[in-house]
Amino acid sequence: LPLLRAARGRVVSVSSVVHRGASPDDLKLVRRVREPYISLYGLSKLAQISATTELHRRFGGGDGIAFHTVNPGGVASDIWRGYPAWQRLLFSAILAQTETAAQTVVEACVSEEGNPPAAPGYWNGYFGASRNTAFEYWSPLPARGTLVPSSPSDAARDSAFAKQVWDESIEVLCAAGAAITSEGIATS
Numbered sequence: 001l002p003l004l005r006a007a008r009g010r011v012v013s014v015s016s017v018v019h020r021g022a023s024p025d026d027l028k029l030v031r032r033v034r035e036p037y038i039s040l041y042g043l044s045k046l047a048q049i050s051a052t053t054e055l056h057r058r059f060g061g062g063d064g065i066a067f068h069t070v071n072p073g074g075v076a077s078d079i080w081r082g083y084p085a086w087q088r089l090l091f092s093a094i095l096a097q098t099e100t101a102a103q104t105v106v107e108a109c110v111s112e113e114g115n116p117p118a119a120p121g122y123w124n125g126y127f128g129a130s131r132n133t134a135f136e137y138w139s140p141l142p143a144r145g146t147l148v149p150s151s152p153s154d155a156a157r158d159s160a161f162a163k164q165v166w167d168e169s170i171e172v173l174c175a176a177g178a179a180i181t182s183e184g185i186a187t188s
Contacts, residue, residue: 001059001185008116010066012108013052015122017071017136019045020153024161027168047165049152053120054162058184061117068118069152070108072101072125074138096142101125103145111147122156123147 004011022042029040049069056067076095080088104125108114114121125143128135130150155161166184173180179188 001065005064008064010068010109010114010116011052011055012105012114013048013067013069014105015048015069015071015152016041016045017073017133018042019049019156020133020136022046022155024155024158024164027161027164030168046153046156049122049156050158050162050165051169053157053159054166056120057159057162058166060120064116066114066116066118066120068108068114068121068123070105070121070123070125070147071129071136072096072104073129073136073142075101075125077101095138096125100142100144104143104147107145107147113147121147122150122152124150 003009019042022040022045024046026040026043027047030043052067052069059065060067074091074095075098076092077098080091083091104123108121108123124130124136125148126135126137126139127141127143127146127148128139129148133150136150151157167182170180170182170184178186180186
């Protein structure tokens with residue numbers, strides 16, 4: 001944190017529209033084995049956006065650090081490798097290419113509007129996402145190097161959930177032996 005403060009830096013998390021399908025209630029699933037397996041990808045992205053907000057509340061703004069989240073939208077990346085060949089071909093044709101999606105992520109990292117003390121941004125990789133959440137998945141117009149501001153789900157903006165994610169994260173880190181205070185400050 002001291003180096004980020006000195007550099008007036010920013011932390012940009014790459015998220016996903018899939019957070020919209022997750023519920024804060026899913027957090028209880030993290031601490032137990034799930035049979036059959038249930039993916040918690042959506043929950044991880046929900047928690048990531050919430051953590052970004054909580055980090056900003058604790059360390060952002062006037063402290064010279066900005067915290068943002070960017071959802072590049074549907075991307076024709078290797079994430080689809082387990083899908084049938086015909087689906088991978090379809091996704092490759094209609095989704096943004098990795099280089100195109102990366103332009104939005106890079107812009108989130110270097111844009112003037114993201115400089116501290118900016119409030120946490122939630123930006124998207126497709127035009128239209130600010131008007132309709134369906135465009136967070138796909139749109140015929142990738143944003144490329146443009147930031148498309150929109151709002152994450154209500155759950156992602158829930159300050160009580162953000163605090164819960166923070167508290168449980170600190171608890172897990174301490175249980176793993178991390179020397180860290182409840183405020184997230186390293187003690188050694």
